[in-house]
Structure formats: C-alpha cells, structure tokens
Amino acid sequence: MMKPGRTLQFIAFLLIYFIVPFCACLFTLLFANYTASAFLPDQFLALFEATQIKNDLTLAIFTWAPFPIITLILFFYSLPIAKFLFSTKGCNFISEERARHRIVHSPLTISILGFIGWELSNFLSVCRIDRLFPEAPHQSIVTVSILFGFWGLFAFAFSYATTTYLNKLLIIPCVFPEGGLGKYAHGKQFSIVTKQFIFWAASTLFPIVLLIFGILLRTNQNIFNLHELVHNDVLFEVIAIMLVFSFAFAMSFASSLQHPLNQIEKATALIKEQKFDTRVKIFSSDELGLLGDAVNEMAEGLAERERIKDTFGRIVDPRVRDYLLSNEHSLGGKVVEASILFSDLRDFTTLSEKRKPEEVLYILNRYFQEMSNAIEIHGGFINKFIGDAILAVFGTPMPMADHAERAFATALQMQKNLDSLNAQFLREGLTELKMGIGIHTGSLLVGNIGSANRMEFTVIGDTVNTASRVEGLCKGLKKNLLLTENTSILLPENIRSKLKPEGEYELKGRETKESIYSYSNAE
Structure with missing residues (x-):
C-alpha cells in the first residue's frame, strides 16, 4: 500500500502524463463537434454527414490512429520518471538525471506531442476526405482544415497550462525540495x-x-x-x-x-x-x-x-578562516596528532635597538613574507607571529599523514629563503638575519579558546611548548635546525640517515629528557 504522499504523486503522475493530454484532445474534439454547426459552412456539414454514411475505414484510421501512437510515445517517455518516483530499488545516477530532466520539460513535451497528434489527425483526415469526395468545394475543405488547426492550438494551450500547474504543484516540490531546477531548465523552455x-x-x-x-x-x-x-x-x-x-x-x-x-x-x-x-x-x-x-x-x-x-x-590563515566560517563558534577543541615548527630570529632585539621602528617593521615584514611563502607551499598554517617568532602547525586543521616530513621540508625551505633574503639585505646595506628552528611532533589541542564573546583559534599543549624549547637550544648548540626524536622517527630513511644526534636535554618545564637531532645540511 502506498504512503499518502506517494499516492498523491501517483495521481499527479497519471494526471500529467495521461489523463490531462487525453482530456485536452477529447474535450476539444467534443466541443468542436458540438459547435461545428454554428461555425462550419453548410457544404461541409453535408460533406461531414456523407463521410459518416460512407463509413470509410481508412478515414477512421487516419482520424484516430495518431492519438494511440502519441499515447504510446508518452508511455515510454514517462517510464524513467515512473521508475524514479515509485521504484523501491532506486535508480543509478544517469537514470535519475534523465528522469529529473524530463520532469522539468514534461509540460512542454507533452503539449507538443498532443498538438502534433491533433494536427496530424486533422491533416490526414482532410486529405482523405478530399480523396473520397473530389467534387467537394476546396474552399470548404481548407476552411475546415484551418478551423480544426486552431482547435489544436486551443488543445495545446489547455494541456500546457494544466500540466505546468500540476507539475509545479505536485511533482517538482517533491523531486526538487531544495531547488536546483536551473541545471535542467536550459534549452526547451518557453x-x-x-x-x-x-x-x-x-x-x-x-x-x-x-x-x-x-x-x-x-x-x-x-x-x-x-x-x-x-x-x-x-x-x-x-x-x-x-x-x-x-x-x-x-x-x-x-x-x-x-x-x-x-x-x-x-x-x-x-x-x-x-x-x-x-x-x-x-x-x-x-x-x-x-x-x-x-x-x-x-x-x-x-x-x-x-x-x-x-x-x-x-x-589568519585562509584555511583557518574557512574552518571557522563553516563550523559553529563555540569554545573547546579536539586533540590531534601534529607537528609544530617554531622559529625565532637571533639577536633581533639588539638589532632593533639600533634602527628606526619603520626600518625594523620593513625588515620584519619582508622576513615574514618569505617565511610565510615557505610554510604555505608545504601545507602548513601560521598559527601566530610572536614578535619576531613564528609558530607554524602541520596536520591541523587540515589533516595530513606526512605532517612531520612537511614540517622538516618547510624548515629547509625557510633556510633557503632566508639566505636569498639576506643577499638582498646586503645589497641594500642592511644587516643579515640569523634564524633558529625547532620541530616537535605530538598530541596537541586545537580549537577556540577565550571567552564567549572573544575567541581565538589556536593550538595549545606540551607539544607546542616543547617545539619552542627545542628552538631555544639552537643558539647554544650553534645549530640552525633542531628536531626531537618524535619527529625524526616519522621522517623517511634517506633523511633520518643525515640526522646527527645532539644528545639528550632536559627542557624547561619537562621532567624527562628529550633526544635532540640536527640536520647536517642545514648549517
């Protein structure tokens, strides 16, 4: 037994694809026959009576055959729609798209087919009558042909208006509950x-x-x-x-x-x-x-x-922006596995004291631009600038399985970009910059922190602090890049073979020592 909504769709389907087209032609034909005596010449009325007396089989076939043919065409035309609307097994994508396309264009297609059937019946009937009664006045036959041709236009308009209304009222809202008809409406539309x-x-x-x-x-x-x-x-x-x-x-x-x-x-x-x-x-x-x-x-x-x-x-990073815009703004976050890259300029405070604020800002902006390019190329996002330091994250908010390798590749790219930037600074008479980078991998909390009316999307946890502490070792060890064992074990073998153990260090705020590695080509 059909559900009430499905029953209504079935009734609408029958109305649109069979009952209305049939009734449009039937009512038009009945009305045309009923009013024929008021609008047709007497000569043709006599001719019309003569055709009934003659009872010509060919004329009957020519008059009625187009309508069953059109009905059969409509039947096959509506099959994909019926399968889409009423099949319990569902349809594949191509069949569903075909059905949706036909639903949108059904009123016009149905009305044109009905109009073709009517005009074909009119043309064949008039031609047969002209053959049966060659002595009949041609003006009468032409007059009747024109008049019944106009009746076909009336049938077309009635069918088109009715099927369009029923389609919009009963079928389209069920098939396109969220709209999207424009995808299918191009082309055959009045x-x-x-x-x-x-x-x-x-x-x-x-x-x-x-x-x-x-x-x-x-x-x-x-x-x-x-x-x-x-x-x-x-x-x-x-x-x-x-x-x-x-x-x-x-x-x-x-x-x-x-x-x-x-x-x-x-x-x-x-x-x-x-x-x-x-x-x-x-x-x-x-x-x-x-x-x-x-x-x-x-x-x-x-x-x-x-x-x-x-x-x-x-x-903020565009990916963080899109993440915030597409999610609810609430406090809290989630724990993820990611790699943190922390970089800092060495002796920049001393350098800043000897220069004007505008010049310091100029140097920092150019430095941050080059470092940002390196980070973004490898899929990381800059969580924040802390003075002259950079906190970059790999593995969140966009998950990536190779976040440690990306962080390491970013560090090498940052060194290359800094070398290029320093060459430009020397040509401009500015001082070279020196940078240290620390990388650590582990669990951290990512999300919104703050108050209900003032939030910040950030990453927090021991992993972030450890990356900062590792970077702090760079100056004492005279290394430009240091990373922890957690990061090193996730790197490919060809990179791990070039890592140099620097020993175990007790980092500030940590009870256990951390194994530190440097990269031989990063000096």
Whole structure:
C-alpha cells in the first residue's frame, strides 16, 4: 500500500502524463463537434454527414490512429520518471538525471506531442476526405482544415497550462525540495513572451476567429473575401483593430515582465561568478522593482561579506578562516596528532635597538613574507607571529599523514629563503638575519579558546611548548635546525640517515629528557 504522499504523486503522475493530454484532445474534439454547426459552412456539414454514411475505414484510421501512437510515445517517455518516483530499488545516477530532466520539460513535451497528434489527425483526415469526395468545394475543405488547426492550438494551450500547474504543484516540490531546477531548465523552455503569445492566440485570437466564421456563416459571406470585408464592413474593421491592439498590449505586457527578469537573471549569474559590483536597473515600483532592489541589496551584502572574509584571511590563515566560517563558534577543541615548527630570529632585539621602528617593521615584514611563502607551499598554517617568532602547525586543521616530513621540508625551505633574503639585505646595506628552528611532533589541542564573546583559534599543549624549547637550544648548540626524536622517527630513511644526534636535554618545564637531532645540511 502506498504512503499518502506517494499516492498523491501517483495521481499527479497519471494526471500529467495521461489523463490531462487525453482530456485536452477529447474535450476539444467534443466541443468542436458540438459547435461545428454554428461555425462550419453548410457544404461541409453535408460533406461531414456523407463521410459518416460512407463509413470509410481508412478515414477512421487516419482520424484516430495518431492519438494511440502519441499515447504510446508518452508511455515510454514517462517510464524513467515512473521508475524514479515509485521504484523501491532506486535508480543509478544517469537514470535519475534523465528522469529529473524530463520532469522539468514534461509540460512542454507533452503539449507538443498532443498538438502534433491533433494536427496530424486533422491533416490526414482532410486529405482523405478530399480523396473520397473530389467534387467537394476546396474552399470548404481548407476552411475546415484551418478551423480544426486552431482547435489544436486551443488543445495545446489547455494541456500546457494544466500540466505546468500540476507539475509545479505536485511533482517538482517533491523531486526538487531544495531547488536546483536551473541545471535542467536550459534549452526547451518557453519565454514569457512566447507563453503570452500562445495564451493570447488561444484565448483571444481563436474565439474571434470562431466568431468571424459564425458571422460569415449567418450572413452567407465567404471567408476568402475577408480582405474585402474588412474594407467594406465597419464591424470587421473594428475586429481587426481590436485584434491588433490586443496583440500589441499582450506582447508589451509580456515584454515588460521579461525584460527586467532577464536583467535580474543576468545579474544573478554575474553575482554567482563573484562579481559583486553587479547591479540591477530598476524600472518600476511593483513586485519586479522590489525583486531588483532585493538582488542589489544581496549583492552589496555579499560584497561586504567577501571584504570581511578577505580581510579575515589576511589576519589568519585562509584555511583557518574557512574552518571557522563553516563550523559553529563555540569554545573547546579536539586533540590531534601534529607537528609544530617554531622559529625565532637571533639577536633581533639588539638589532632593533639600533634602527628606526619603520626600518625594523620593513625588515620584519619582508622576513615574514618569505617565511610565510615557505610554510604555505608545504601545507602548513601560521598559527601566530610572536614578535619576531613564528609558530607554524602541520596536520591541523587540515589533516595530513606526512605532517612531520612537511614540517622538516618547510624548515629547509625557510633556510633557503632566508639566505636569498639576506643577499638582498646586503645589497641594500642592511644587516643579515640569523634564524633558529625547532620541530616537535605530538598530541596537541586545537580549537577556540577565550571567552564567549572573544575567541581565538589556536593550538595549545606540551607539544607546542616543547617545539619552542627545542628552538631555544639552537643558539647554544650553534645549530640552525633542531628536531626531537618524535619527529625524526616519522621522517623517511634517506633523511633520518643525515640526522646527527645532539644528545639528550632536559627542557624547561619537562621532567624527562628529550633526544635532540640536527640536520647536517642545514648549517
């Protein structure tokens, strides 16, 4: 037994793909037959009665065969949709995408198929009647062909409007609960102007054409003398003028809707490409004007958000920024395994005392830029600058299995960048910089610390302190790079073979001694 929601979908499926298309043609045919005596010439009515008396099998086939064929086509067209909506086993990705695409385009496809079936039936029937009764006036046959062709347009408009409404009301909200129809809507879609023309033709042009047929029938005038009638009869002049004005009004009204909507569509597409300076021109104070204002306000808000995000990304690592923006802002954190790189400039305090603050800032900024480049290239993030020191983390917030190797490679790159920077400083008459680096691997806490209204994303723990203490040994051991055993055991064999044991040291704040290693090529 189907669930209530699934039952409603099944009813909607039957309505859209079978009942409505069938009823559109059936009701149109019944109404056309019912009103035929009021709008068709007497000659054709007699011809129509003669065809019924003749009971021609070919004519019956030509009249009705297109509709079962169209129904069969609709059946196969709707199979992927039925499988997607009602199958308990589910569909693969390709079948699901095909079904979604067909659901979006169903109203237009169904209506066009129904229109083709109707017009094909009309054409074949008229051709067969012309063969059966060659003595019949050709003007009568052409008149009937035109009239029933217009009835096909009415059937198309009725089918399209009804299936579109049912599809939007009952099917699309279930299949696209979060939207995303734009992915499937490109191509076979009517614009607002085209829809307005179709409905104008079905609701205005077609009734007036029927009335003209009725008037001509009652006054015994020929439809093929319409040009002469318009010039000689005021009534027909009024009808022609009203048709022109109604068409112009319908098209101008549709254009007044489509033009601003096109502007909004283009603007949203540009905003989607992060062109937040895009603005919609406002042409009215109605709902479309309000919508345009809303789009402009949204673009301004997104631009402001992007400026804040960009500024935030300059203050903290962009990956930390994205992590903070995509997660809840609450105090606390998690324990992770990571490698800490701590670097510090030697004797920089003494150097700073001999220079102007502007010059010190200039030297520091260039130094930090080169070191930041080395850290970011290897996937680390700078947690903070502490005076002239740098605290970099590898393995969080983005997990990486080779965090120790990355930290070590970063240290070597930092040394190379510093050598290059020192060469530039010497050419500029500035003093060379000397740097020490300490690396330690272990568990640490990463997350937000602080108060409820003022937080800082950082890393804390004994691992951070140990890396700082190891760097502090560089000056005494006259080494540029030192690392602990925890880090060394995670490095590849070709690197470990070049490490030199420096002995065990009792670091400040630690009860146990730490084995320290240096790298022979880092001097």
